[in-house]
Amino acid sequence: MNNAEIIISAQGLRKSFGRKEVLHGLDFEVPAGRIYGLVGHNGAGKTTTLNAVLGLTNCEGTIRVLGEDPFARRAQLMENVAFISDVASLPRFLRVRELFALLSNIHPNFSQEKARSFLEGTDIRMDAKIKHLSKGMIAQLHLAVVMAIDAKLLVLDEPTLGLDISYRKRFYRRLLEDYMTEERTLLITTHQVDEIEFMLSDIMFMRDGEIILHMQMESVNEKFSQLVVTDQVKVASARSLGPVYEETRFGQTVMIFDGADRGELEKLGQVSTPSISDLFVALMQRPTANPSAA
Numbered sequence: 505m506n507n508a509e510i511i512i513s514a515q516g517l518r519k520s521f522g523r524k525e526v527l528h529g530l531d532f533e534v535p536a537g538r539i540y541g542l543v544g545h546n547g548a549g550k551t552t553t554l555n556a557v558l559g560l561t562n563c564e565g566t567i568r569v570l571g572e573d574p575f576a577r578r579a580q581l582m583e584n585v586a587f588i589s590d591v592a593s594l595p596r597f598l599r600v601r602e603l604f605a606l607l608s609n610i611h612p613n614f615s616q617e618k619a620r621s622f623l624e625g626t627d628i629r630m631d632a633k634i635k636h637l638s639k640g641m642i643a644q645l646h647l648a649v650v651m652a653i654d655a656k657l658l659v660l661d662e663p664t665l666g667l668d669i670s671y672r673k674r675f676y677r678r679l680l681e682d683y684m685t686e687e688r689t690l691l692i693t694t695h696q697v698d699e700i701e702f703m704l705s706d707i708m709f710m711r712d713g714e715i716i717l718h719m720q721m722e723s724v725n726e727k728f729s730q731l732v733v734t735d736q737v738k739v740a741s742a743r744s745l746g747p748v749y750e751e752t753r754f755g756q757t758v759m760i761f762d763g764a765d766r767g768e769l770e771k772l773g774q775v776s777t778p779s780i781s782d783l784f785v786a787l788m789q790r791p792t793a794n795p796s797a798a
C-alpha cells in the first residue's frame with residue numbers, strides 16, 4: 505500500500521466565494537485502490553473539494569489528480585476520471601440505446617458492451633426513453649454508464665440521493681463487486697454513511713472547510729473505542745478515563761474514547777468500535793479531532 509500510486513494530492517488547498525473562504529488549506533493524499541468516504545455536515549465543503557478534484561473549480565494551493573492539474577487539464581483528465589452527482593442529469597429525450605451510442609462517440613474509455621451487460625437483470629430496456637424511466641431506474645442507468653467507463657478515479661457525490669433503501673444497497677454492492685479493483689479509486693460523499701461503512705477503506709471528516717480526521721478504517725478500529733456502561737456505579741470511573749464524547753441512550757451511558765486501553769474499558773462495560781456515524785457525531789464536538797493526521 506505504501507508504494508501505491510498517489511491518485512489525488514492536495515497541499516494548502518483554499519477556496520473562497522467572494523470574501524468567504526470555504527476551504528481553509530486542505531492537505532491530503534489519496535492512494536490508488538482505496539475507497540474513501542468524505543463525511544461532513546451540510547456546507548462543510550465536501551462538494552467544493554470534489555469540484556476541485558474534478559477541475560470544476562479553480563482553487564488556491566496545489567491539487568494534482570493523476571499527476572495533473574485538474575483545472576488546467578480537465579479534458580484530458582476526464583478520460584480517466586468518472587463522476588456521479590445528485591445534480592448530474594442524463595439527456596431525458598434520448599433512448600437508452602442512443603445514449604450509449606452518444607457516449608461511445610464522446611468518451612474514449614466507454615464500453616457499450618459493458619454498459620449493456622450492467623443493465624441485464626434490470627427492467628431497463630435498450631429502446632426505453634430516459635424520460636419514461638423511474639428515479640431508481642435512472643440511478644441504475646447512471647451507474648451502468650459510469651461502470652462502463654474504464655476510469656482510474658470514480659467520484660460519487662451523494663450518488664443515491666432520493667433512492668429507496670433496497671436500491672441504495674444494490675447500488676453499492678454492484679459498485680463493489682463489479683467495478684472496484686486494485687487500480688481503481690473511489691471517493692464517495694453521502695449523509696448515509698452507515699450504508700457505505702462496510703466498503704470503505706479510509707474516511708475523511710470535514711468540518712467548516714477543514715479536514716478534522718483522515719484515517720484508514722483499520723486505524724479507526726485501533727484508535728477509537730465505544731463503551732456502553734449499564735452499571736451506573738461505574739460511570740464515574742469510565743469518565744475518569746477521559747472520553748471524548750458521552751451521551752445517554754435508553755438509560756445507558758455511551759462513551760467514545762480516543763486511544764484508551766480496551767482492557768481497562770472492558771472492566772466497566774461493553775466495548776466495541778464506534779460506527780462511523782457515532783464517531784462523526786463525537787468528533788464534531790471537539791475543537792480538533794486529529795490535527796497531525798491527513
Ligand SMILES: Nc1ncnc2c1ncn2[C@@H]1O[C@H](COP(=O)(O)OP(=O)(O)OP(=O)(O)O)[C@@H](O)[C@H]1O
Pocket residue numbers: 521526544545546547548549550551552553
Ligand atoms: N457557487 C457558490 N457560491 C457561493 N458560495 C458557495 C458556492 N458553492 C458553495 N458555496 C458555499 O461553500 C460552502 C461549502 O459548500 P459545499 O457545497 O462544498 O458543502 P457540502 O459539504 O458539499 O454541503 P452539502 O452536504 O450540503 O452538499 C457553503 O457555505 C456554501 O454555501
